[in-house]
Amino acid sequence: MGLKAALSKPFAALINRRLNKLRFNAVELQQKTFEYLVTQAKITEFGKAHQFASIKSYEDFKKNVPVHDYEDLRPYIDRVTRGEPNVLWPGKPEYLAKTSGTTSGVKYIPISKESMPEHIKAARNALLSYIYETGKADFVDGKMIFLQGSPVLEKKAGISVGRLSGIVAHHVPGYLQKNRLPSYEVNCMDDWEQKVDAIVAETRNEDMRLISGIPPWCQMYFDRLSAVCGDKKIKDIFPNFKLYVHGGVNYEPYRGRMEESIGFGIDTIETYPASEGFIAFQDRQKEKGLLLMVDSGIFYEFIPADEFFNENPTRISLKDIELDRNYALILNTSAGLWGYSLGDTVKFVSKNPYKIVVSGRIKHYISAFGEHVIGEEVEQALMGVANEEGVDVIEFTVAPQVNPPKGELPYHEWFIEFGKAPDNLVVFASKVDKALQKKNIYYFDLIEGNILQPLVIQSLKKDTFINYMRSQGKLGGQNKVPRLANDRKIAEELKEYIV
Structure with a gap:
């Protein structure tokens, strides 16, 4: 075992103790998050327009702040993208995450200096939770692939703009940079098929131990890698490959073909990142569900999915959720999204701690x-x-x-x-x-x-x-x-x- 792997184990134990605080104090942490967000945003244009100074409780908040989608918030976000400060959150955002909406065209999601570190912390803690539970840390000493968007950022009114995965690439901790592939030059390639071929060329002879990415695009990488290497299984190309990290879509429809390509039932970690915030991750291999991040600058609300399109749907906070019921997920964030409908539906499978599964899209x-x-x-x-x-x-x-x-x-x-x-x-x-x-x-x-x-x-x-x-x-x-x-x-x- 290398030095990095050895050091990761006591660090993983420390992080697990910290995670226990949110596992078993979730409602209290959500209340603190709520109070922090409302207090910080009183000075913003949105906060003034929605009387944040008078909000004393969640009931007050619901009366003052309606549920929004991106189009509802667009007038405010347009002001943010023009460089105006103190619109949705104090100051200007550190980044604008560029996403493709199905109905809104290109969307710009603000990421603040307060919210950005939460993306990195949650991704790190997902890996450390795996190390703590399983004792398996050897992957830290080998190479890791993150199949992601280009890290090239543009500027819009002085704010850096790019895809979330590309933005996150600029914040990968230094101790992982030497282990990380593909190279910056390959990551910057825009044509996906050329990029996959270049990743194959860069990685085929490396000691790959962790691979991360959306399942269909990882499968594409595996197929091309196998073809170049004489139709070998991935386990024969990368004998130390032991961990696959995924998110974005349900893995189960892809599992059979992925495991056939790899050659065995590999350990996996599911994550739930979004441009709007890192919401949850799988913290236990043998337990169903993803641990909800309740102290990461996001105050969550939930609307029963079958009521979402009603004129006055039920709108609740974490303490009132029921198990095994589909909810539309509503976010309030330290980047200035308020009553924001993410578009996803989730179902709670545990309250102790609070764990969710992603059950679909509210419009799908x-x-x-x-x-x-x-x-x-x-x-x-x-x-x-x-x-x-x-x-x-x-x-x-x-x-x-x-x-x-x-x-x-x-x-x-x-x-x-x-x-x-x-x-x-x-x-x-x-x-x-x-x-x-x-x-x-x-x-x-x-x-x-x-x-x-x-x-x-x-x-x-x-x-x-x-x-x-x-x-x-x-x-x-x-x-x-x-x-x-x-x-x-x-x-x-x-x-x-x-x-």
Whole structure:
């Protein structure tokens, strides 16, 4: 064991003791965070407009601050991006994280000098929690890959602008810099496919021990690496590779193919970072759920997902959440986002400590007939049957077919790219449909009542989703294929790829 690995173990024990304070004092820490945020922001334009000086309680806050999406906050954010100080948070943000919104075009998310360190601290603590629990620290002595966006930053009114992953690259601790790949020059490449090929060339002969990135793009890296190295398994190319860190999408639909490529069931750490804040990470290998970061400058609110689009939905803080219920996640942050709907839905699986799973996107659902099918349900239905049948699913998306030809009943149309396809697609589709009916009682009722016919699966050509994302200019980085849509925009684009 090297010096870094040896030193990491007492550090991991120290961090675990600190994490215990937030594990078991979460409600109190959230109250302190709430008071800190409101107090700090009294002097801002947003704070003055929403009477922060008069806010004494969370109930006051809810009366004064409505739930916002990005478009609602855009007038304030536009002032921030023009360089105006004290708009949403004291001073000017340190960075603007540039993201691609589905409805808002390019979005600029402020990151302040107070919020930036929380991104780094949470990522570090995820790794240290793993070391503390497992005792495995050898990966610290080897090379690590972080598949991420370009670290090249632009300037907008004197504020540095870039993708979150690129911004974070500038804050990687010095003790990890020598171990870190790809090189800065390769990381700066814009073309994702050229970048992956360059990463393969840079890493194929290195002692890679930790790899981090969104599953579909890591899979792309593994495929190209394997091809260059004579179709070897990743474990034979990187014999000391023992830890995979992921986030951004549910890993389960990708796990089978990833482990097949790697050659064994590798240890994984799930993280939940967003441009708006680092929300949670997996702190235990043998426990379900991600530990909610309750002392990182974010005050969380929750709206029951089935009430989100109501005129006056229930809006609660952490102390009032219920287990196993889907909530829309609302953030208030030390970068100046207030009542901000992140767009994600989460479900609590534990209160002691508070742990969540990400269950979907509030706008990614199908409810053309009132069924309100969500991402968690379709993923579990599909992957449950696929695992039983030995079917390999590479990627998929689902859309409603409201006006089918020939007078047929409407149905849900599933577009699936298979690695190993089912022997009988019709039988496979029937099993997935029955599994989904068990997950969603409204969908069951619609099928039973002959309002909908059972789902239809369209098998897609090899590399369909890579080609689709390339056509949209969204290949690589943090980009993801939406699993669900309540319209047919993506579905119509994918029709040309049907086998």
